[in-house]
Amino acid sequence: MKIAYINNLPYEFESGETILNFINRVKGRKSIPTLCDAPNLDPYGACRVCSVEVALKINGKTKTVASCHTPAIENSYIYTDSVEIQNLRKNIVELVLTDHPLDCLTCEVNGNCELQEVAAQVGIRDVRYPEGKNHLDRDKDLSHPYMTSDMSKCINCYRCVRACDEVQGEFVLSIAGRGFDSKIIKGFDENFIESDCVSCGACSQACPTSAISDVFQSKSVNADEKIRTVCTYCGVGCNLEVAVKNGEILSIQAPYDAAANGGHTCLKGRYAFKFYNHEDRIKSPMIKRNGEFEKVNWDEAYDFIVDKLTQIKAENGSDAIAGISSSRTPNEENYIMQKFIRAVVGTNNIDCCARVCHSPTALGMQRAFGTGAATNSIEDLDDTDFIFVIGANPTAAHPVTGAKMKQKMMKGIKSLVVDPRKIELAKYATYHLQLRPGTNVALLNMMLYFIITENVVDQNFVDTRCEGYEAFKNEVLLLDIDDLERITGVDKNLVREASVAYANANAAMEFHGLGVTEHSQGTFTVQLIADLAMITGNIGKKGAGVNPLRGQNNVQGAADMGAQPHQGAGYLDVTNPEVNAKYNAFYGREVPNHIGYKIPEMFDAAIKGDLKALWIIGEDVVQTDPNTMKVKKAMDSVDLLVVQELFMTETAKHATVILPGASFLEKEGTFTNGERRIQRVNKVVDPLPGTKPDGQIIVDVMNRMGYDQPDYSAEGMLEEISQIVPFFKGVVWNELGDNGKQWPVLEGGEDTQLLHIDEFKRGKGNFEFFEFKESNEVETHEKDYPYIITTNRELEHYNCGAMTRRTGNVEILAEDVLLIHPNDAAANGIDDDDMVCVESPRGKVDIKAKISDELKPGILSSTFHFPEIMLNIITSDEHCSEAMCPEYKVVSCRIRKSKGKFKKIKKSTV
């Protein structure tokens, strides 16, 4: 440790530390005033207010330096508050005030303005300069549903420009002109809504004044309290700081010390919260009688449900009842739901939406490694030298992690994107292998082949850590690469180059999303990804690993908690007699030991008449599960459909009973993010009158069905969970802190950042080979339906959109569109904004076209955020052969310009 002196007192400093960080660390934050420095931005040296004097000997000749970008020097003497420095700071701030409106009292950020604070700190009394030119007449920008700006308040600290560059990597903001007249611009000096702004709000949070703000005035709100919780919008698990006044949410900011998001979040996390008290919220239980929903009180609803369930159980057996838990709800609610279904109803018919997203990941990684969860942490991006993204579009679906990846790629970290679309990251990546949808297995086999034939195998890792390699290798070497090149449509030389680069990296980090799992060979694809990681030794070390990007906020947790038919809480095999005995003892009931229905099987059973009752929490299966007509038929086939929901979703419309649940802002629990981080969800506001936390609803019903279950509380439920889920053993509500813990959490509370360090959970890593098989969908329908449509997500909306469509996000993106290659558009006489009829063997939908070169010819892409389109009318029943995850990514279809009423829609909008 080196020593330097602050005002003649010695302190230790870290090598390379700036003087400002050194002083802040020793003397506390803000002990040196600054206007341009920010916790999450690189030193910039613009304001110079942080200037200090440095001498090489005590009270020696000093030099004035800006502390923010000057490294501390050993044995130097830093003087922070000499008269000269005080004057310098005051004189600089005086200059700033010559071009700043002096209207503090009426300013949005009065009392919470860094300029105001610094001006007071340096002791400004008056501005001595004669009146000169200024920029106080700049117009406000109120064009955007969230972002606002008033550049008359701008002090040119560049924090917003730097945040847009260094944090989000979007380059929407810059400066135009130079010198005194230089000014912050958006795009070509446009307003927010015209620019390419992605509304992440990083600029607003960074701005020290009110020059850039948002409609919620999030920087300056006068709140009763600020409560930290976890975002509900994806598996990144951003920490949010929610400002509340009089029981109402005012605004949200991202805490700088958050491990998952470090002061950043996206427009969904930061701004899309107004759904929570939207007028559409369901505020009373309802029972459908004679086709109409009638509001009833809770007791009536509970009695109705309990009677029905008891009757069905008696008449048809427990297996005629099934539950679908929700990956949007906390661990505790998932746990209690599966417990209810297993211990109280008495069936393993419990599943959750992990089925339709990451079930192949869990299964595939369990088969290969023994654990179905991300092997590494997101912070490992700082340690990796190769990023491999397959079947994921992180900048849209996992925006904060996506932004981190983009930052790395822009700075020259080598990277590979495997995706049928030229997604944003593909533009920045070293390699983009733009394969035909549905050919992941073929492409990964090519990669494995080249890694073996180019002799870049990590033989030591393979020999010491894995098994099954020889047989696997022999199979791989038999592959016909030219054939695979034809199948995937990707140049084999490019695949070779990318494979060698991946294999040669010191630490290569893999990420995947639903573009891997939502295929007929989804689980096999995950296993091949695991093969790739093992063959190159990219497991069990920092900056490497296999890292699924979880779609919904608690997909990891829902599966961890046992909301799946083959494994109970903690992934224990329900068919294993020992496990069964353990569960029986723990729940005090006889839990069945045969595997229950997976979601698609539930639908089949319902239509067949075997399933009589279905209970769904917070999942719009009608809009988001494939083959809508079939799902609707299933919904209408059961005698009892219980739906716990916030809104009247497409699924809720089919319910027998609707129970109004509570949003994540209204309840407590824990979410487990994609890196196994169990984080506290703290209640921010009370549930709307008439609604209840979903866990409490289940507890109420359990008690009414004769099971003695204490009232729902996160603390109590977590205590119960820690006794049955092995990797939650050391999890205690009050010990989770702000940033949670990554499982496995050992007894005593120690958590785990990195899995499989010395050996795999299953012992040896398991190599397995899989041959490419064309999807039935294409095999069967290719001739009549020559196009392939693949489904994806847009940044602005979350899944079925029930929440985001009830926020300002809908002003930014108002509809699903069909991406179509210019050649295909031309061949079908389609222009931008034309309505296009997309028809599959299941049905047809009409969508507005957007011509794009993101896709190769023959490939289309769209989203299913909007019920007006119901894209899943055309998706199929095909699913992963192992995990039954639907094949959303490969749908055969044909297209034509729309006719009839849809044609008119187009005309009327012109």
Add this chain to the structure above:
Amino acid sequence: MSENISELSGRKGLDNNLFDKLGKASVKNGTPDKEELQRLANDFLMGNAIIYGASSFYDFMKPENKGKKAYVCNGSACLCAGTQELVYQKLKEQYKEEEIGHMTCLGRCHENSAFHIAGKNYSGGELNNLPSIITKKHGNEDHYNVGSNGRHALTLDYEGFEKHYAILKETLSTEASNILKEVKKSNLRGRGGAGFPIGLKLESCRNEDSDTKFIICNADEGDPGAYSDRYLLEERPHSVLFGMIVAGYVTGANHGILYIRAEYPEAVTTIESAIQELKSNNLIGKNINGSGFNFDFKVIKAQGAYICGEETALINSIEGQRPEVRVRPPYPAQQGLFNKPTVVNNVETLAALHYIINNGGEAYNKLGTEKSTGTKLVCLDSFFNKPGIYEVEMGTHLSTVVNDLGGGFKKPVKAMQIGGPLGGIVPISKIDDLTIDFESFAQQGFLLGHASIVCIPEDFPMMKYIEHLFDFAQYESCGKCFPCRLGTKRGQEMATKALNENYKIDRVLLEDLLDTLEKGSLCAHGGGIPLPINNALQYFNEELKQYFS
């Protein structure tokens, strides 16, 4: 700076240089059109704001430059000479007002009346030939004296290509560390103003481990009154290029970039043909003369921004970023152009390497004084009887330059601004106290800088000169740091008000302002402007006191 933009820009390679493309896109209309900016933004994966923001910085790319056809020089020398009002009036007879812009110093300080039309500079009596200039029937040569007071290193006669480059082959077969030793022995210090030893700079870049490194020749000679770099670029291009090749060899850099100011169009063409000559003689490219060393040149034409003379702003400029000054560390030798190790040196410094390599570091070290070795080019403006470029050994008396070489003044002069707009204002009374070297000027409270001399005549009000300095400083401020962006503007406003209104300057306020600029500014632009103003306040207090309360 943005590390991201540096990397994204560098990815495209020097042959697809963003700044180059922006410059080309501006040729037609004086500013790039929106579609082209959009195309570049997409191509380089940067936002529209980044590309537009960068282009709007430069005099010859910003939207206001659209449709400009003629430019009047407004540099200090032409200002003091009082010739430019007539230039403007004459141009107005040929052009609409909105078609006339200005350029700050065309390097015609020796004859003034300077202006620029269609890529060429004119000065002196050329104003009388406007109609034929416009129809492109007229040449644009200017004439100035070139001389020295004895031993010289830069103004030696050019002996022809073969002889000039004979030493290069030998150099490239000598261990690079030995070449560095010679350079260090010479103790040559940077001639751009800061006086940093080039040997140390090269060594520090040499020690960096990187596949890619760059040598940049800073030929953005923006100091009004200075035209010595212009002389070297136009008259001794092979000394400059030789110096760059040697610097590349010593550091392991394979790319040499000359960033030449747009106001010197002739220098660009001369350098380009000199590079062509090197190419046809196989002295650049791959494996030069079997040495295993590769080196190539790239000429980049600047677009009108004085701040680009600051090395980090210059690096940003080449990358297509806004040429704002970067913080240090990191130093360019560690992380410069495209985030790679980079050496930026001034034209005159690089040109001196030919003498050093030819004659040995020791021989150069023997020229000049102990701490300021070698020779210095001095530029004299039209107030001298013999205006021109003079090479003097460091340590030569200023009086020798003024009286012997320059032949004394044509008209009564009360002061000289030496070393550019950030150099000191030297009253005539101090001439005998100064010698041409870094130490003498510093000790006397001045700055050697580029050693260009602009005379301030007796009848030129000193407050007007102060206003000019503040105006220049505020116009050319990059705008990044608060003291410079705001302070230079407020200084100019105070001076303008004092000159034109019944406003008296608060001396304490002005002193606070100058102190703030000097101590607080990020770079030497804002940090340097107080020096001449303080000199003026010190030596011309009598004349100036009427403006103070």
